[in-house]
Amino acid sequence: xxxxxxxxxxxxxxxxxxxxxxxxxxxxxxxxxxxxxxxxxxxxxxxxxxxxxxxxxxxxxxxxxxxxxxxxxxxxxxxxxxxxxxxxxxxxxxx
Amino acid sequence: xxxxxxxxxxxxxxxxxxxxxxxxxxxxxxxxxxxxxxxxxxxxxxxxxxxxxxxxxxxxxxxxxxxxxxxxxxxxxxxxxxxxxxxxxxxxxxxxxxxxxxxxxxxxxxxxxxxxxxxxxxxxxxxxxxxxxxxxxxxxxxxxxxxxxxxxxxxxxxxxxxxxxxxxxxxxxxxxxxxxxxxxxxxxxxxxxxxxxxxxxxxxxxxxxxxxxxxxxxxxxxxxxxxxxxxxxxxxxxxxxxxxxxxxxxxxxxxxxxxxxxxxxxxxxxxxxxxxxxxxxxxxxxxxxxxxxxxxxxxxxxxxxxxxxxxxxxxxxxxxxxxxxxxxxxxxxxxxxxxxxxxxxxxxxxxxxxxxxxxxxxxxxxxxxxxxxxxxxxxxxxxxxxxxxxxxxxxxxxxxxxxxxxxxxxxxxxxxxxxxxxxxxxxxxxxxxxxxxxxxxxxxxxxxxxxxxxxxxxxxxxxxxxxxxxxxxxxxxxxxx
Numbered sequence: 024x025x026x027x028x029x030x031x032x033x034x035x036x037x038x039x040x041x042x043x044x045x046x047x048x049x050x051x052x053x054x055x056x057x058x059x060x061x062x063x064x065x066x067x068x069x070x071x072x073x074x075x076x077x078x079x080x081x082x083x084x085x086x087x088x089x090x091x092x093x094x095x096x097x098x099x100x101x102x103x104x105x106x107x108x109x110x111x112x113x114x115x116x117x118x
Numbered sequence: 119x120x121x122x123x124x125x126x127x128x129x130x131x132x133x134x135x136x137x138x139x140x141x142x143x144x145x146x147x148x149x150x151x152x153x154x155x156x157x158x159x160x161x162x163x164x165x166x167x168x169x170x171x172x173x174x175x176x177x178x179x180x181x182x183x184x185x186x187x188x189x190x191x192x193x194x195x196x197x198x199x200x201x202x203x204x205x206x207x208x209x210x211x212x213x214x215x216x217x218x219x220x221x222x223x224x225x226x227x228x229x230x231x232x233x234x235x236x237x238x239x240x241x242x243x244x245x246x247x248x249x250x251x252x253x254x255x256x257x258x259x260x261x262x263x264x265x266x267x268x269x270x271x272x273x274x275x276x277x278x279x280x281x282x283x284x285x286x287x288x289x290x291x292x293x294x295x296x297x298x299x300x301x302x303x304x305x306x307x308x309x310x311x312x313x314x315x316x317x318x319x320x321x322x323x324x325x326x327x328x329x330x331x332x333x334x335x336x337x338x339x340x341x342x343x344x345x346x347x348x349x350x351x352x353x354x355x356x357x358x359x360x361x362x363x364x365x366x367x368x369x370x371x372x373x374x375x376x377x378x379x380x381x382x383x384x385x386x387x388x389x390x391x392x393x394x395x396x397x398x399x400x401x402x403x404x405x406x407x408x409x410x411x412x413x414x415x416x417x418x419x420x421x422x423x424x425x426x427x428x429x430x431x432x433x434x435x436x437x438x439x440x441x442x443x444x445x446x447x448x449x450x451x452x453x454x455x456x457x458x459x460x461x462x463x464x465x466x467x468x469x470x471x472x473x474x475x476x477x478x479x480x481x482x483x484x485x486x487x488x489x490x491x492x493x494x495x496x497x498x499x500x501x502x503x504x505x506x507x508x509x510x511x512x513x514x515x516x517x518x519x520x521x522x523x524x525x526x527x528x529x530x531x532x533x534x535x536x537x538x539x540x541x542x543x544x545x546x547x548x549x550x551x552x553x554x555x556x557x558x559x560x561x562x563x564x565x566x567x568x569x570x571x572x573x574x575x576x577x578x579x580x581x582x583x584x585x586x587x588x589x590x591x592x593x594x595x596x597x598x599x
Contacts, residue, residue, distance in 0.1 A: 053533055086350070104441060104442070
């Protein structure tokens with residue numbers, strides 16, 4: 024399946040990755056090649072085959088709804104790019 | 119001293135021939151002197167290592183030593199280490215110091231092993247040559263211009279160059295087996311769920327599995343003894359007893375049934391590679407095994423299914439890198455969208471971005487059924503092939519990689535060329551099976567790996583088969599240094 028420049032821009036926005044014109048051109052080629060590789064899948068007959076998410080078909084375990092981890096906010100925020108008063112700082116979102 | 123295996127070093131420590139501090143100093147010196155040639159380490163943790171070695175010697179003096187007490191080793195830089203930088207080979211995590219340990223990290227600490235440092239890898243484990251690391255490519259000790267394979271290329275090169283006797287690794291599509299093959303060492307990817315993924319930075323969560331790298335099968339068994347087990351912190355961990363993997367190493371192979379998939383021995387396989395693998399299979403026959411041809415009819419679809427499933431899961435996993443809570447953040451973001459898009463554009467390398475974009479595309483509205491669902495259906499067909507094969511045979515053998523170590527830059531122009539490097543290893547990850555790569559000869563002076571695939575939780579049987587092979591061959595003893 025061919026992928027267009029529009030597709031690249033749309034998917035880059037979805038993935039929140041800035042892509043300039045030169046990169047978009049290279050990606051059009053690379054992603055096109057990758058998608059033709061994966062298009063081999065379309066030839067497989069998968070009628071009635073249950074999709075496989077886990078090799079051993081295990082399901083999510085549940086645990087009792089109890090607090091097991093103590094608060095370590097200061098430790099975790101020590102490695103953040105920007106914090107203030109225990110909050111993570113980002114550029115202004117609401118005017 | 120650095121030519122000794124983990125089990126030999128453990129014996130020397132037990133007999134008091136050497137102390138852990140001496141061993142640790144020896145290997146640290148060796149890394150400092152030699153690693154500029156290989157670039158196999160991203161971070162060395164000398165202070166911590168020497169402190170751990172002293173503690174190990176004291177433990178031994180009190181008579182409380184285990185087989186790993188005081189043994190130096192290295193972690194792939196994908197396992198979080200509390201207080202020690204963990205980069206995953208990415209600019210995104212260049213300065214990331216985790217506030218917690220991976221379960222695998224804790225396992226080795228509790229066993230008393232001494233971590234010397236963190237090994238180089240393809241960025242976020244995406245690659246088969248170690249050329250995608252933000253910290254520079256790794257050189258294969260067998261050839262100056264040759265790649266070590268990937269993504270665990272730093273661990274493989276460090277073990278091959280005798281900088282450490284053992285190193286941890288991870289395998290999502292062949293990232294333990296292929297570098298083990300290309301560097302002439304022994305590596306094991308366990309059954310999915312056997313080793314905890316907690317604190318192992320996620321790439322493709324339904325495929326990722328931590329495992330072992332060392333020079334001998336016996337050392338791989340010693341490592342797996344420490345790493346395997348149920349972990350409530352990993353929701354896909356399997357609750358199942360862990361055997362002593364060293365206990366069955368010496369069982370005879372009489373009556374072992376080996377299958378050779380005809381799809382992996384096609385006309386396209388390099389005859390020189392095929393000859394080495396056939397010779398290895400002959401050794402197994404001499405050891406009492408029987409050999410038959412088998413078929414994995416959907417094997418040719420494995421790469422296609424993988425390059426939907428792995429990028430799709432990666433695009434979800436790597437969405438956590440947003441420049442807000444930890445990791446890289448771009449300078450002077452003008453608004454929140456600019457913060458996200460520029461942080462991710464600058465923090466990720468080209469291959470990681472390609473895979474995130476492919477994954478986002480495959481999961482986007484209108485394409486999910488055609489790509490992700492279809493790939494998961496094909497995944498079940500591939501698994502079914504293995505289930506059928508294991509009704510007739512105990513182990514499956516093939517080459518680990520289509521060729522020995524290739525030249526740096528040879529496969530970087532078109533990403534698809536690099537993806538084909540994993541043609542023999544990827545189906546195993548899709549099925550979730552355990553598999554090893556064992557040194558089995560040389561082509562043009564470069565090591566060749568024999569891949570051995572086992573049924574679910576057959577790690578002990580794999581290690582037994584690899585160990586018996588290593589009793590009658592000496593490929594694993596050949597050294598590039």
